[in-house]
Amino acid sequence: MPKVTYIEHNGTQHEVSVESGLSIMEGAVQNGVPGIDADCGGACACATCHVYVKEEWLDKLSEQSDSEKDMLDFAFETKSNSRLSCQLILEDKHDGIVVNLPEKQG
Amino acid sequence: MIKTDAVIVGAGPVGLFAVFELGIMGLNAHVIDNLDKVGGQCIELYPDKPIYDIPALPECTGETLTKNLLKQIDPFKTNFHLNQRVEKLEKKDNAWIVTTSDQNQFETPNIIIAAGVGSFEPRKPPIKDIEKFEKTNLFYSVKDKNKFKDQTVCIFGGGDSALDWTVELSKISKKIILIHRREEFRAAQHTVNLARELEKNGKVEILTNHQPVNFEGNDKIEKVVLKHDSGEQKEISADSVLAFFGLKMELGPIANWGLDLEAKSLKVNTQNFETNEKGIFAIGDICTYPGKLKLILSGFHESALCAQECFKRARPDEKYVFRFTTSSSDIQKRLGVK
Numbered sequence: 001m002p003k004v005t006y007i008e009h010n011g012t013q014h015e016v017s018v019e020s021g022l023s024i025m026e027g028a029v030q031n032g033v034p035g036i037d038a039d040c041g042g043a044c045a046c047a048t049c050h051v052y053v054k055e056e057w058l059d060k061l062s063e064q065s066d067s068e069k070d071m072l073d074f075a076f077e078t079k080s081n082s083r084l085s086c087q088l089i090l091e092d093k094h095d096g097i098v099v100n101l102p103e104k105q106g
Numbered sequence: 107m108i109k110t111d112a113v114i115v116g117a118g119p120v121g122l123f124a125v126f127e128l129g130i131m132g133l134n135a136h137v138i139d140n141l142d143k144v145g146g147q148c149i150e151l152y153p154d155k156p157i158y159d160i161p162a163l164p165e166c167t168g169e170t171l172t173k174n175l176l177k178q179i180d181p182f183k184t185n186f187h188l189n190q191r192v193e194k195l196e197k198k199d200n201a202w203i204v205t206t207s208d209q210n211q212f213e214t215p216n217i218i219i220a221a222g223v224g225s226f227e228p229r230k231p232p233i234k235d236i237e238k239f240e241k242t243n244l245f246y247s248v249k250d251k252n253k254f255k256d257q258t259v260c261i262f263g264g265g266d267s268a269l270d271w272t273v274e275l276s277k278i279s280k281k282i283i284l285i286h287r288r289e290e291f292r293a294a295q296h297t298v299n300l301a302r303e304l305e306k307n308g309k310v311e312i313l314t315n316h317q318p319v320n321f322e323g324n325d326k327i328e329k330v331v332l333k334h335d336s337g338e339q340k341e342i343s344a345d346s347v348l349a350f351f352g353l354k355m356e357l358g359p360i361a362n363w364g365l366d367l368e369a370k371s372l373k374v375n376t377q378n379f380e381t382n383e384k385g386i387f388a389i390g391d392i393c394t395y396p397g398k399l400k401l402i403l404s405g406f407h408e409s410a411l412c413a414q415e416c417f418k419r420a421r422p423d424e425k426y427v428f429r430f431t432t433s434s435s436d437i438q439k440r441l442g443v444k
Contacts, residue, residue: 039223039354039355040147040151040152041400043151043152043155045147045151045152045155046151046354046355047352048354069288069290070265070292073263073264073265073286073287073288073292073351073352074229074351074352074354076232077232077317078287078317080335103232106229106354
């Protein structure tokens with residue numbers, strides 16, 4: 001089970017083990033990590049599961065789909081390492097991944 | 107003041123089906139929604155995405171589901187009050203007075219909150235104290251395009267609204283500056299091409315890979331400060347700013363109605379889905395109880411049960427006899443079956 005570290009905007013860290021096959025969004029929602037709203041429930045339709053992926057992990061993740069790029073237009077303060085966490089499906093090779101959460105969603 | 111058996115807050119699938127469940131018992135309802143159309147998330151967020159878990163519909167889109175529900179409630183000639191949200195609830199004896207943002211008022215024994223994740227509101231750019239400009243020259247939609255005549259207008263966004271208005275307003279404005287955070291636009295390619303043509307003759311300036319950093323001015327935006335992806339900042343003067351960053355969902359005033367909340371959901375009992383206030387019900391994604399699943403089908407079930415209690419409150423002197431649609435002539439009459 002890959003371990004995911006979620007760092008809230010205020011610096012609070014949450015280290016959570018998430019089953020492979022789940023998304024980083026699901027890992028947060030199921031473990032009560034605050035700061036990821038996921039209003040649409042993972043349909044890549046709302047941009048409220050926005051995270052900043054720590055740079056060294058970016059190229060280990062699946063490529064952005066056009067619909068994710070489109071939805072990121074709606075996210076709050078996007079950066080070059082912005083992703084929508086509902087689109088980031090965890091595999092064992094992601095053990096230790098770190099994501100920072102934005103100040104707010106949307 | 108409109109008197110009605112029930113006010114339904116939210117015109118998503120669950121709100122629409124509540125109209126049906128009330129309707130077959132002979133109760134009328136008024137439906138309020140902050141969007142400009144019915145269907146809720148199904149229409150606003152994923153009209154084309156297939157849904158596979160609606161009973162007896164192996165596959166249907168959000169749009170089809172909404173259309174079918176509207177057809178199903180057509181016999182009840184429901185009144186929809188769109189583009190407004192419920193602002194205030196007041197108790198009056200055994201009833202409630204509901205006031206919307208358009209100052210429509212309803213008196214009803216039953217309020218059914220089927221508001222999903224909340225009402226859709228315009229997403230705002232991440233600028234400090236942005237609200238003070240909303241009264242003057244910052245807009246999230248165009249109500250009267252003549253307001254922008256002979257103006258320099260900054261338009262933010264990369265979707266259809268941003269591009270459509272760039273092209274349309276360029277006909278009457280002095281200059282349009284379109285600002286988008288990346289190179290690609292989501293809008294229809296045809297409109298993007300039109301905007302690029304207008305850029306050549308100087309009517310439109312397009313700044314991609316830029317995001318807003320600050321709006322400067324006292325009550326009115328005078329300067330817009332932008333940041334390029336490279337970190338370089340840029341200031342531009344504008345008479346008006348239009349921001350098209352889509353919609354987001356907010357619980358809004360519901361949080362202030364004195365209802366028991368758990369996270370952003372309303373706590374209800376599972377017998378009739380009433381909240382802690384008599385006559386206020388919550389169904390669909392917005393309600394929570396042990397075992398709650400946020401499925402459309404759960405919302406349909408919840409609407410049927412809450413309608414029973416609504417009947418008791420709306421018709422305290424009548425006894426309701428449970429009947430099936432297959433055999434009840436009363437129900438069939440209400441449905442217009444001949």
